[in-house]
Amino acid sequence: MQDDFWSRNGRTQWYEPEPNSKIFLATFFVEVGKIRHGPKWAGAVKKPSSKSALPIKEEIAQAAASGLIQTFVLNPKTYEFQPIARSGWRNPKALAARFSRCRIDANDPVSAAAEGGHHGPIYVEQESATAYLAAIKSASNSPLNNNTLNHLSTYARYMIFIAQKHKIDERAPPPLQPLRTIIMNEWKSWRQTECKTKILPPEAVMTEAMARHIATILRGEEARAAKGGGVKSL
Secondary structure (H helix, E strand, O other): OOOHHOOHHHHHHOOOOOOOOOHHHHHHHHHHHHOOOOOOOHOOOOOHHHHHHHHHHHHHHHHHHHHOOOOOEEEEOOOOEEOOOOHOOOHHHHHHHHHHOOOEEEOOOOOOOOOOEEEEEEEEEEEHHHHHHHHHHHHHOOOHHHHHOOOOOOOHHHHHHHHHHHHOOOOOOOHHHHHHHHHHHHHHHHHHHHOOHHHHHHHHOOHHHHHHHHHHHOOOHHHHHHHOOOOOOO
């Protein structure tokens, strides 16, 4: 990471041409870092350490490569925003270059070069950036630590997440339909926090039938029996 660019003075030169539409990659990097490392993280105001910066770089690259966030390059010749193909984030040899000064070759986004005549600043589409930041912030405040559950399937982890977040107790279970709606509505944002998971792709779906089955399981045996679907004897 380029020293001057990431210094206190260098940050005053960060350019945000469309603050209501796009956010500069460096600014987005800092916001992710503050969530992952806390508001007192050194990288919030100056160049971060390599140890703290690397996992954030990898996380952002994976989010961009999977389509969880939409990225663009401001073409230095035409001053038009060009979408960056997902493949532009999949070259591991280019990871350091992407975050040196948060620039990319508009003509060759897979290139590992950090600078060049066709390089322009990288931006993240505001809506996807806001959604991603909200998702990982919500996950960081959750009592569930997904890192201890990596041996479980994606859907099992999601079921545990819902149970803990909404304090579901089978002794006083919530109604089936509202719970099913919660399960459907929170799936997409939860999946955004799972971008490092290799078990299922980010596009993995939550169908209404699956949401209903998960809700039924979470509500417990007594609630299921009360609805006429009692437990079978062994």
